[in-house]
Amino acid sequence: MKPRTFAIVGCGKVGVTLAWHLAHIGYLPLGFASRRSASAHAAAESAGGGRVCRDPWEAAADADVVFITTPDGTIGSVAAGLAEHKGLKRGAVVLHCSGALSSEIIAAVRRCGAHAGSLHPLQSFAAPAFPENPFRGIIMAGEGDDKALDLAREIATGFQATFLTIETEHKTLYHAAAVVASNYLVTLLAASTRLLEGSGIAPEETLKVILPLVRGTLNNIEKRGVADALTGPIARGDIDTVEAHCRKIEQSLPDLLPFYQVLGRYTLPLAQGSVRADKLSEMADLLGRS
Numbered sequence: 001m002k003p004r005t006f007a008i009v010g011c012g013k014v015g016v017t018l019a020w021h022l023a024h025i026g027y028l029p030l031g032f033a034s035r036r037s038a039s040a041h042a043a044a045e046s047a048g049g050g051r052v053c054r055d056p057w058e059a060a061a062d063a064d065v066v067f068i069t070t071p072d073g074t075i076g077s078v079a080a081g082l083a084e085h086k087g088l089k090r091g092a093v094v095l096h097c098s099g100a101l102s103s104e105i106i107a108a109v110r111r112c113g114a115h116a117g118s119l120h121p122l123q124s125f126a127a128p129a130f131p132e133n134p135f136r137g138i139i140m141a142g143e144g145d146d147k148a149l150d151l152a153r154e155i156a157t158g159f160q161a162t163f164l165t166i167e168t169e170h171k172t173l174y175h176a177a178a179v180v181a182s183n184y185l186v187t188l189l190a191a192s193t194r195l196l197e198g199s200g201i202a203p204e205e206t207l208k209v210i211l212p213l214v215r216g217t218l219n220n221i222e223k224r225g226v227a228d229a230l231t232g233p234i235a236r237g238d239i240d241t242v243e244a245h246c247r248k249i250e251q252s253l254p255d256l257l258p259f260y261q262v263l264g265r266y267t268l269p270l271a272q273g274s275v276r277a278d279k280l281s282e283m284a285d286l287l288g289r290s
């Protein structure tokens with residue numbers, strides 16, 4: 001089979017990463033466009049070829065697959081520009097990589113006979129990532145038109161990722177789940193390190209103190225599942241300890257009390273199998289029923 005050609009519009013962290021890895025699994029680089037030409041040149045260099053174009057529709061013309069990897073807020077207008085300038089060949093697949101948006105944001109490309117889809121790598125890219133493969137073993141979630149899904153699956157498989165099909169209408173909840181697991185973990189550790197500092201531990205020591213505990217918890221979750229991994233005062237029904245935490249936090253870092261309480265409330269149902277209902281109800285009062 002003739003190798004497929006690809007174009008990238010929006011040559012930032014994800015665009016440049018895709019350029020390198022697509023080229024390395026046998027896709028042919030065809031065109032690159034970005035807001036600044038230096039970024040498009042960097043992507044072409046990373047892919048080992050392809051033309052650098054001023055306009056997205058020049059870069060995308062003739063490509064079998066076009067990735068729109070601009071910031072989420074501009075994906076729709078880039079797709080509209082491609083459609084308006086007839087910058088796609090019939091049967092081309094256009095994919096964006098946003099987790100929050102569905103393929104409907106690029107529906108305009110269907111006017112050129114192209115297929116719309118999204119392929120979201122469930123991974124964090126702080127910078128372009130190569131030569132190491134950042135896709136290996138991760139989830140890449142796809143949705144959209146059938147032809148777009150087929151190609152998205154082929155690319156994910158080529159990257160040694162696990163392809164997951166997501167229903168278009170459920171994409172936003174899927175992304176909210178990723179935000180809770182990844183971004184809010186950062187928020188949790190920010191709160192935890194503040195509490196540690198409040199307990200007298202030097203700021204530069206806090207991560208050293210807490211990270212082994214976090215890793216141990218992740219290991220337990222992996223081995224036993226989420227509910228069975230719960231330990232601590234709520235899992236033991238230890239009302240006095242929860243009460244002491246609330247009192248001390250209120251005195252020392254009062255803005256963190258609602259944070260502690262709301263997470264505690266969401267922890268209570270996980271303890272239902274191991275703690276008596278009357279104790280759970282008492283703890284719910286302490287944590288402020290919602």
Ligand SMILES: NC(=O)c1ccc[n+]([C@@H]2O[C@H](COP(=O)([O-])OP(=O)(O)OC[C@H]3O[C@@H](n4cnc5c(N)ncnc54)[C@H](OP(=O)(O)O)[C@@H]3O)[C@@H](O)[C@H]2O)c1
Nearest residue numbers: 010011012013014034035036039069070071097098124125
């Ligand atoms: N980073 C992550 O961890 C991550 C993870 C999963 C999915 N994603 C998704 O991947 C997509 C790209 O994210 P990113 O992190 O790679 O963003 P990024 O590093 O900010 O890159 C976006 C690139 O698009 C270019 N650009 C901006 N507006 C443009 C326009 N109107 N036309 C053409 N190019 C334009 C930018 O300009 P310059 O030419 O000025 O450089 C920039 O290089 C987003 O949909 C994001 O949600 C990101």
